[in-house]
Amino acid sequence: LQTAQFIAKTSDNVPEGLTRHLQKALDIASGLDDYLEKMTTQESKPLAELYEKTISHDWEQVHKEGKTIFKLPKECITGHVEGQTLKMLIHMSQAKRVLEIGMFTGYGALSMAEGLPEDGCLVACELEPYLKDFAQPIFDKSPHGRKINVHTGPAMDTLKVSRGIREQFDMVFIDADKNNYINYYNFILDNNLLRLGGIICVDNSLFKAKVYLKDSTDDNALALREFNQFVCDDPRVEQVIIPLRDGISLIRRVSASKITDDEVFRGVKGRSILDRMRLDGKVAYVTGAGQGIGRAFAHALGEAGAKVAIIDADKDKAEAVTKELFLKGINAISITADISKPVDVQRMVDNIVSRWGAIHIGCNNAGINLNSASEDTSLEEWDQTFNVNLRGTFMCCQAAGRVMLKQGYGKIINTASMASLIVPHPQKQLSYNTSKAGVVKLTQTLGTEWIERGVCVNCISPGIVDTPLIHSESLRPLVQRWLSDIPAGRLAQVTDLQAAVVFLASDASDYMTGHNLVIEGGQSLW
Numbered sequence: 001l002q003t004a005q006f007i008a009k010t011s012d013n014v015p016e017g018l019t020r021h022l023q024k025a026l027d028i029a030s031g032l033d034d035y036l037e038k039m040t041t042q043e044s045k046p047l048a049e050l051y052e053k054t055i056s057h058d059w060e061q062v063h064k065e066g067k068t069i070f071k072l073p074k075e076c077i078t079g080h081v082e083g084q085t086l087k088m089l090i091h092m093s094q095a096k097r098v099l100e101i102g103m104f105t106g107y108g109a110l111s112m113a114e115g116l117p118e119d120g121c122l123v124a125c126e127l128e129p130y131l132k133d134f135a136q137p138i139f140d141k142s143p144h145g146r147k148i149n150v151h152t153g154p155a156m157d158t159l160k161v162s163r164g165i166r167e168q169f170d171m172v173f174i175d176a177d178k179n180n181y182i183n184y185y186n187f188i189l190d191n192n193l194l195r196l197g198g199i200i201c202v203d204n205s206l207f208k209a210k211v212y213l214k215d216s217t218d219d220n221a222l223a224l225r226e227f228n229q230f231v232c233d234d235p236r237v238e239q240v241i242i243p244l245r246d247g248i249s250l251i252r253r254v255s256a257s258k259i260t261d262d263e264v265f266r267g268v269k270g271r272s273i274l275d276r277m278r279l280d281g282k283v284a285y286v287t288g289a290g291q292g293i294g295r296a297f298a299h300a301l302g303e304a305g306a307k308v309a310i311i312d313a314d315k316d317k318a319e320a321v322t323k324e325l326f327l328k329g330i331n332a333i334s335i336t337a338d339i340s341k342p343v344d345v346q347r348m349v350d351n352i353v354s355r356w357g358a359i360h361i362g363c364n365n366a367g368i369n370l371n372s373a374s375e376d377t378s379l380e381e382w383d384q385t386f387n388v389n390l391r392g393t394f395m396c397c398q399a400a401g402r403v404m405l406k407q408g409y410g411k412i413i414n415t416a417s418m419a420s421l422i423v424p425h426p427q428k429q430l431s432y433n434t435s436k437a438g439v440v441k442l443t444q445t446l447g448t449e450w451i452e453r454g455v456c457v458n459c460i461s462p463g464i465v466d467t468p469l470i471h472s473e474s475l476r477p478l479v480q481r482w483l484s485d486i487p488a489g490r491l492a493q494v495t496d497l498q499a500a501v502v503f504l505a506s507d508a509s510d511y512m513t514g515h516n517l518v519i520e521g522g523q524s525l526w
């Protein structure tokens with residue numbers, strides 16, 4: 001465009017309109033990169049340092065000194081916008097394991113590592129050992145650097161011999177020698193190194209337009225042209241090419257089988273087992289969600305995609321948990337209610353229905369635990385315990401159940417206790433144990449009565465859960481005693497119960513009802 005503009009300027013009789021449009025085309029084209037840079041989230045400090053170190057390094061000199069096999073152009077670096085794009089893709093695909101082929105100084109690797117969860121890992125293959133030493137000190141400065149594992153040598157050899165690479169990846173970034181792209185790609189797919197639904201990103205796939213310009217003779221451009229066509233025709237994948245920088249191909253592995261096509265192969269309604277446990281669009285409530293198990297349940301249901309009403313008798317606690325959920329992008333409301341009071345229970349249900357139009361998941365978790373020797377147990381203690389643990393749970397089941405039966409769909413999950421099965425000791429808690437045994441029978445009865453109308457009722461029986469209460473002075477001496485009764489050798493953490501509540505709340509458990517899911521580290525078996 002600049003050349004065209006120069007020609008126009010130095011020629012006679014160029015129409016004014018042509019000059020104006022040339023200028024406009026130039027403004028549009030030349031402003032793009034700058035604008036993308038400015039509007040893209042700032043890079044982290046270690047990334048900025050890596051960029052500076054790469055750009056200011058004398059690569060020619062390093063090559064002359066024999067430290068690198070090839071003369072490496074600093075323009076190799078992916079840079080800010082592409083780095084953030086890769087990081088975004090990692091987040092969006094929720095990748096945990098990433099393979100990079102062609103690391104250079106590690107800008108792309110570190111950008112992607114920043115998007116990985118704490119236990120994520122990125123395996124980078126790089127031909128030049130010099131580059132590993134170049135990148136490592138900056139990786140070490142970043143809290144994400146430890147996720148990166150660099151293998152030096154020709155990437156094809158690394159892929160073939162390295163055991164660490166035998167596991168599947170969620171995302172692969174190919175950015176090395178262009179004529180080998182097709183070999184990397186085929187090796188990855190032929191050896192099942194990319195999980196189903198995983199993504200291969202390929203850099204430079206437009207190769208400065210040479211892939212579609214008819215007169216291209218450049219070997220790399222021709223290799224990429226052939227590669228793009230090959231991928232486009234490959235039934236194992238879907239492809240889009242994004243015209244960012246020099247072009248990034250996004251290639252997603254899909255299932256293509258002519259051998260078998262049933263629900264086991266394809267997934268129920270086309271959803272994989274993990275997708276079937278998602279709760280997107282569902283409305284849930286959790287009673288006793290202000291702390292402990294209820295709080296963990298509320299987080300779990302929200303993380304799985306549900307909107308969650310946080311119910312607690314303590315207004316401040318309910319609001320605090322609601323805020324936590326909101327911070328994680330989960331839709332949540334708080335309702336203060338004492339579930340031993342019929343009016344509160346009905347108000348809670350009405351409130352949720354008027355706000356969200358339905359109740360799909362009801363977690364009746366609120367409960368109390370009072371201790372006394374049975375011969376001394378007062379009727380007040382008995383009534384107080386039963387009013388919350390059994391009568392309250394029944395009222396919640398009934399009020400939410402009426403809504404669910406009308407909808408023809410619902411999942412009720414009651415919190416029972418291991419105490420419904422065994423008599424935990426040495427603490428004395430007659431009314432608690434009996435009330436929780438009642439919760440199990442309530443669950444079984446409702447579960448069988450309502451399943452045909454689309455409502456499943458199940459319960460979870462946790463063992464002894466490690467809550468602040470347990471560390472009180474009176475209970476602390478009992479902990480050692482309990483531990484000796486638990487095959488798992490530890491108390492339950494509230495997080496040990498989260499997967500169970502999501503499973504029971506999801507469509508994956510549609511055939512389960514009246515079940516008491518015991519999670520106690522084996523304690524009831526000893």
Ligand SMILES: C[S@@+](CC[C@H](N)C(=O)[O-])C[C@H]1O[C@@H](n2cnc3c(N)ncnc32)[C@H](O)[C@@H]1O
Pocket residue numbers: 072076077078079101102103104105106107108109125126127128131153154155156175176177180
């Ligand atoms: C375009 S650069 C990679 C840029 C890098 N992805 C980034 O984020 O900055 C290409 C890199 O691939 C490496 N490379 C070239 N051929 C290779 C091969 N056969 N095996 C492994 N790495 C190779 C080069 O040494 C170079 O560092």
